[in-house]
Amino acid sequence: MAWFVLILSGMLETAWALSLKASDGFSKPVPTVTFLVTLALSMGGLAYALRTLPVGTAYAVWVGVGAVLTAIVGMIFLDEGVSVLKVVSLVLVVAGIVGLNLAGNGH
Template sequence: MAWLVLVLSGLLETAWATALSASRGFSRLWPTVIFGVTLVLSMGGLAYALRTIPVGTGYAVWVSIGAVGTALVGMFFLGEGFSVLKALCLLLIVAGVVGLKLLH
């Protein structure tokens, strides 16, 4: 259960990071509200997961899901551009986190 919550919390990190950008420095109401709600839910889920998952592994998984997810949203939906080198870098992040999980 903790791993499922951790993965969902990582996806919520992607949501709050995207909403933070869309809020334009907290000057737009609905993206700011979405940012606040998803931030609290993401942090709450991380806190719950860290009850049973070691902090180093849990935080690395959480932040990597958020980082990779946010980068993919930027590339495919926000016009930040896709390249093979960017994809390779994201795969390296995923490989590192998988390695941490396997060594856990």
């Protein structure tokens, strides 16, 4: 259950990042409230997952999921541009997350 919550929390990181951008410096109420709610849910999910998962791995997965998904959404829907270097870099982030999970706790 912790892994499911962690992945979902990482996805919520994308929601709060996009809401933060849409809030235009907190000048727009609806995106600002959306940012605050999704931020709280994302952090709460991370906190829940950290009760049973190693902090280094869990945090890396949370950040990685959010960063990769946010970059993909930006490239597809926000006209942020796609390049081979960006795609390769995102693949490397995913590979790093997979590697951390395969490494386990190191015991």
